[in-house]
Every structure is written in structure tokens, then in C-alpha cells.
Amino acid sequence: MPKINISLEDEQRQFEADVAAIEKQWSSPRQAHLKRPYTAQTIAALRTSIDTTNPASSSQAVKLWNLLHEHRKNGTTELTFGTTDPTVVTQMAKHSQTVYVSGALCGFSEVSVPGMDACDYPWDTVPKVVSKISKSQQWHDQRQRQFRLRHSQKDRANLENWDYLAPIVADGDMGFGSLTSTMKMAKEFVDAGVAMIHLDDLAIGMKKFTIGQGRTVVPTSEYIDRLAAVRMQFDIMGAETLLLTRCDTDHSEFITSVIDERDHEYVQGATKSVEPLKECLAKAQANGEDLKAARNDWKSRAVLRTFDEAVKDVATDSEYDAYITEVRQTQFRSLTSRREIAARTVKQAVFFDWDIPRSAMGQYFFKSCVKAIIERALAVAPLGDVTWARMDAPNWDDIVEFHTAVRKVHPDRLFAFGYTGDYDFGKAGFSPEQVKTLHLDMAKMGIVWQVQPIWSLQGLLMATDDFAKLWASEAIGGYVREVQTPALARSPMADGFEKLSWCGGYLLDSFYETVAGEKIVEKQ
Numbered sequence: 001m002p003k004i005n006i007s008l009e010d011e012q013r014q015f016e017a018d019v020a021a022i023e024k025q026w027s028s029p030r031q032a033h034l035k036r037p038y039t040a041q042t043i044a045a046l047r048t049s050i051d052t053t054n055p056a057s058s059s060q061a062v063k064l065w066n067l068l069h070e071h072r073k074n075g076t077t078e079l080t081f082g083t084t085d086p087t088v089v090t091q092m093a094k095h096s097q098t099v100y101v102s103g104a105l106c107g108f109s110e111v112s113v114p115g116m117d118a119c120d121y122p123w124d125t126v127p128k129v130v131s132k133i134s135k136s137q138q139w140h141d142q143r144q145r146q147f148r149l150r151h152s153q154k155d156r157a158n159l160e161n162w163d164y165l166a167p168i169v170a171d172g173d174m175g176f177g178s179l180t181s182t183m184k185m186a187k188e189f190v191d192a193g194v195a196m197i198h199l200d201d202l203a204i205g206m207k208k209f210t211i212g213q214g215r216t217v218v219p220t221s222e223y224i225d226r227l228a229a230v231r232m233q234f235d236i237m238g239a240e241t242l243l244l245t246r247c248d249t250d251h252s253e254f255i256t257s258v259i260d261e262r263d264h265e266y267v268q269g270a271t272k273s274v275e276p277l278k279e280c281l282a283k284a285q286a287n288g289e290d291l292k293a294a295r296n297d298w299k300s301r302a303v304l305r306t307f308d309e310a311v312k313d314v315a316t317d318s319e320y321d322a323y324i325t326e327v328r329q330t331q332f333r334s335l336t337s338r339r340e341i342a343a344r345t346v347k348q349a350v351f352f353d354w355d356i357p358r359s360a361m362g363q364y365f366f367k368s369c370v371k372a373i374i375e376r377a378l379a380v381a382p383l384g385d386v387t388w389a390r391m392d393a394p395n396w397d398d399i400v401e402f403h404t405a406v407r408k409v410h411p412d413r414l415f416a417f418g419y420t421g422d423y424d425f426g427k428a429g430f431s432p433e434q435v436k437t438l439h440l441d442m443a444k445m446g447i448v449w450q451v452q453p454i455w456s457l458q459g460l461l462m463a464t465d466d467f468a469k470l471w472a473s474e475a476i477g478g479y480v481r482e483v484q485t486p487a488l489a490r491s492p493m494a495d496g497f498e499k500l501s502w503c504g505g506y507l508l509d510s511f512y513e514t515v516a517g518e519k520i521v522e523k524q
């Protein structure tokens with residue numbers, strides 16, 4: 001292997017130039033809001049010798065950044081939906097300016113063994129789908145360009161000209177493993193051409209929405225580390241890729257560890273001396289009892305409370321006032337510090353044990369509230385570009401409280417919001433009129449990117465069901481009437497249906513013609 005032929009002085013000069021370029025990028029209007037826990041020197045030293053600092057992901061990210069800022073300025077919003085299918089993406093491009101690749105959808109349709117959205121598929125599943133979609137977008141852009149440019153300038157006025165290169169936003173879930181898995185995933189996303197990815201604070205292997213138990217979050221410090229790992233990977237690549245800091249703390253019921261005192265206010269403990277939950281459930285299982293009922297019975301016997309609530313239960317009003325006033329003098333108090341204040345301000349002993357309720361997997365009980373979500377969102381905001389507080393159910397007051405509080409600290413913040421498929425707006429107190437203008441009302445709070453992530457599960461399945469029924473009952477007669485005729489009627493130049501344009505027939509011909517040396521473009 002030959003040695004690298006560079007003098008020590010040149011190597012140093014190159015390194016200093018790299019550092020200066022990184023610092024310049026970090027102070028640009030696109031990146032100036034970001035705060036890293038590392039220096040440009042560290043990043044410059046982590047790079048390879050080959051310049052990889054201009055990936056397609058960067059131009060797509062800047063396009064998205066500009067689009068979202070335009071919406072923020074105008075009080076409007078981008079509306080998109082989730083898909084994994086490149087053919088669907090071509091039609092979205094006419095109406096939406098971004099595309100969403102949902103992890104839930106990938107878990108159903110893009111894996112060898114499908115399953116519920118538990119993020120248990122390989123970490124490169126979603127990046128691969130982004131790559132597929134991005135290549136397809138580029139191909140549609142290429143074949144449209146070629147089709148247009150084979151027409152005279154005058155004729156082009158009547159041809160469609162879609163922006164197929166809609167920035168792709170993708171689901172990075174919780175990063176799928178250790179920090180290095182998260183970095184690898186971020187790298188694959190950038191290489192795939194993604195414009196923005198979101199990462200959340202859920203615990204790996206514990207993402208559960210459906211079985212009557214809430215979700216599990218990781219400590220704030222672990223959430224921050226995850227996002228810092230992604231930011232570092234983007235920086236190593238010199239990428240402008242956007243990071244959407246999603247927070248899944250809303251309605252989470254567990255936390256994996258109490259290592260970070262910022263979380264202590266929300267951890268629940270037993271306030272009665274009962275047997276550990278784990279033992280109670282093991283006994284119930286051995287006796288063939290209903291585990292859910294046993295769990296609920298145990299919870300009512302253990303009387304789960306946060307430490308502050310436990311103090312309130314035993315203190316007089318004036319004792320509690322003295323306790324909470326002192327607690328609030330510092331923003332994040334550890335349990336030890338809280339216990340110490342209670343010992344001084346409250347006469348009665350406070351029984352509180354957060355180990356008794358721990359699950360067999362070691363989780364602690366966690367009491368979610370809007371304040372906890374706000375604190376987490378603020379803790380990670382400097383590492384990211386857009387913020388999303390994911391909600392299990394739409395709650396207008398919570399939405400307003402969250403966005404108002406974060407905007408107080410970051411007035412220019414961009415926000416995202418996902419409408420989960422089974423949101424029951426009526427049950428959540430929304431009138432039909434409110435739902436009609438909800439996207440606009442949210443836009444006014446800076447929620448500039450709004451997504452229906454799993455449209456495929458509701459919309460596409462319904463459309464497919466309808467068509468399958470029609471085809472089975474009316475065959476080609478039904479097809480001609482309901483599909484072919486209206487599709488062809490979208491001429492002139494309905495995207496995809498005229499002159500084999502969508503299918504790339506002309507592009508294919510032009511490859512053959514070009515190789516054969518024929519002049520195919522009538523230049524004006």
C-alpha cells in the first residue's frame with residue numbers, strides 16, 4: 001500500500017481549512033440555531049479523506065427548510081401523507097410538496113416478516129425505502145425533462161412540468177439500537193437522499209401502542225445522546241439534512257431508568273407497602289388469573305403517586321406549600337433532594353418506593369403530562385430543526401399549551417404534527433367545524449408540516465377494496481367505466497396517461513437513439 005504523499009504542513013493546512021469550512025456551515029442561516037456538544041475540530045478529524053460533503057440529501061433538505069420557513073412566515077402548512085410506494089409518490093407530487101415514509105407502513109409492506117409497528121424490523125428498512133423512492137423521483141424527473149426537451153419551446157407551454165423531487169421525510173423511530181446503529185441508520189438515510197428524519201424518545205424493543213399498556217420512554221439524557229449521534233453523523237457527512245426531534249412522552253406509562261434527575265418529578269412509586277408488582281404478576285400467572293385484572297388490583301393497593309403527590313397526600317396545606325415552594329426554586333430536583341426537603345418541611349413521614357412497581361423488564365412507572373413533554377422538547381431543540389410532540393389522541397388544550405410554551409423559548413421554531421389514523425375527534429371534543437379548519441389553526445402555531453402517516457392503511461385499503469369488488473362483479477366493463485375512461489379523460493397530458501410519458505417510453509427510445517447517434521431533439 002503506498003503511503004499518502006503529503007507533508008505535515010499541508011496535512012495541517014488541509015485540516016484547518018476543513019475546520020474553517022465546517023464552522024462556516026454551522027454559522028449559516030440554515031444551521032445557526034443548532035448547538036452541538038462537540039467542536040468543528042472533532043468533526044473534521046472524524047471525516048474521511050474523500051470529500052462527501054455534498055449529498056443529494058443536502059439540496060433536498062435546504063428545499064424543505066425553505067418551504068417550511070415560507071409556511072411559517074405565511075401561517076400556512078404543508079400537508080402530506082405516508083406511503084412506501086414510488087408510483088403513489090408521483091401522484092402525490094401534484095398536490096403535496098413533501099413525501100412521508102412511515103415506519104409503520106414499512107413494517108407491514110417492506111419486510112420479509114411483517115408485523116405491528118413495534119420497530120422490530122432491520123434498521124436499514126426505512127432508508128432502503130427512501131432510496132427506492134428517491135431514485136424513482138429522479139427517474140420521473142429525468143423522463144419528464146427529456147419528454148419536455150424533445151418538444152419545441154412553444155409546445156412546452158402546454159406540457160406538464162411537475163416537481164417530482166418532493167423532499168422525503170422519513171421515520172427513524174428510536175434509532176434501532178445503540179448509538180452506532182443510530183449513526184449507521186442516519187448515514188444510510190443521507191446516502192438515500194432523505195431531506196429530514198425524525199427520531200423519538202421511545203425505548204428500543206418496547207414500542208407498544210395496542211395492548212392496553214402505554215409506551216416506554218428512555219431518560220432525557222439518552223434521548224439527547226441519540227439525537228446528538230444523528231447530528232454528529234450528519235456533520236461528519238457535511239450534510240444539511242434536517243432532524244425532526246419527535247417526542248413520544250405523551251401518554252407514556254413507563255421509563256426505562258431513573259438515571260437522569262430531570263425525569264424524577266414524573267416517576268411514580270408505591271405509597272403503600274405492598275409486595276412488588278413483579279411478584280404479584282408472577283403469582284397471578286401461575287394461578288391462571290387474568291393478568292390485567294391482577295395488575296389493576298395491585299395498582300389500587302399500591303396507590304401509585306409521583307413523589308410530590310405522595311407528599312401532598314400526607315402533608316397539611318401549609319406544609320405542602322412550604323415543600324413545593326422550595327422544590328420549585330430549582331428546575332430539576334432529584335428524588336434525593338425532594339426527600340430531603342420533605343423531611344424538613346413535612347411532619348409526617350412520606351412512604352414512596354419507585355422500585356416496588358418496576359416491571360419484569362425493569363421499567364419504572366412514569367406519569368406523563370404536557371410539562372414533561374415541553375421539558376424534553378426544549379432539552380433537545382438545539383440539536384434539531386423541527387419539533388413534533390406525538391399524541392395518542394388529539395387534545396386541543398394540550399396542543400396549544402405545548403406549542404405556546406416551546407415558542408416562548410424558540411419563537412421561530414418549526415413544528416410537525418401527525419394525525420394518527422384512528423383519532424376520534426368527536427370524542428376529543430372537536431366539532432366538525434373545528435376539524436375542518438384544524439390544520440389552519442395549527443399552522444398559526446407554527447405547525448408547518450402536517451402528516452397523515454398511515455393513509456395507505458385506511459385510504460388505499462378502502463380504494464382497493466372498492467375496486468376489487470367492482471372488478472369481481474363487473475370485470476372489464478366496470479374497469480372501462482370507472483377507471484380507464486376517467487383516467488384517459490384527464491388529458492391533455494394527464495400525468496402518466498398520454499403517449500407513454502409516465503412509463504418512460506420516450507426516455508427509453510432516446511437512450512437507444514442516442515447510442516445509435518441519431519438526433520432526437522428538435523432544438524429551437
Ligand SMILES: C[C@](O)(C(=O)O)[C@H](CC(=O)O)C(=O)O
Nearest residue numbers: 102103104418420421453454
Ligand atoms: C408516524 C408513525 O411513527 C409511523 O410509523 O407512521 C406512527 C403512525 C401511527 O401510529 O399512526 C406513529 O405516530 O407512531
